[in-house]
Amino acid sequence: MYAMHYEITLPADYDxxxxxxxxxxxxxxxxxxxxxxxxxxxxxxxxxxGATLNQYSPFYLWNDTAGMNRFLWEGGGFQGIVESFGRPVVQTWSGLLCLRGPAAGASPRAATRERVLLPREADLAQAARDAIAEVERIAKHSSVFASASAIDPRSWERVIFTLWADTPEAVVPGERYEVQHLSRPGFDELARSAE
Structure with missing residues (x-):
């Protein structure tokens, strides 16, 4: 699994x-x-x-790099973003775990993204285990559609991304987003159920 995200920040008066x-x-x-x-x-x-800016901010979980590569540089979709908004920085993370939550049958209405820089002295195996444990904890909330964790080995940043059927739980920190649409062609292969 590979996580990918880019942010397109728009003017304050943008419609x-x-x-x-x-x-x-x-x-x-x-x-x-x-x-x-x-x-x-x-x-x-x-x-x-609570948003302080206007932003269009798609988040992806890829099952394989072939689809991701086709999307980014083979005319598979990203070119439309570049033509409309310029070329944004694309953040990527190596995926650790994606869990389906109790609300996986609902349509998600909100999302959270928590990013944490791993300390230089961090034990990387433990950091990965901690990220997995956090997703296991979050995915048990009744309004969670799905939660995923990943780490960027370039910046050593951990991300936890969660989709919610309702308003995100206050116990989950990070940026909050509205979900306008969810495409999920390979979700069943990607996510396992939270226990």
């Missing part, structure tokens, strides 16, 4: 309905995308749900 319309028009294009576990079409709107 976010433009992004909502874009997602409504184009979101279905990844509903059957080969190699994709899931794509959450996320946004943050200034002065709503």
């Amino acid at each position: 976010m309905q433009i992004i909502r319309n874009r997602i409504a028009d184009r979101g279905h294009m990844t509903d059957a995308y080969a190699g994709l576990g899931l794509k959450a079409y996320l946004l943050r709107e200034r002065d709503k749900a």
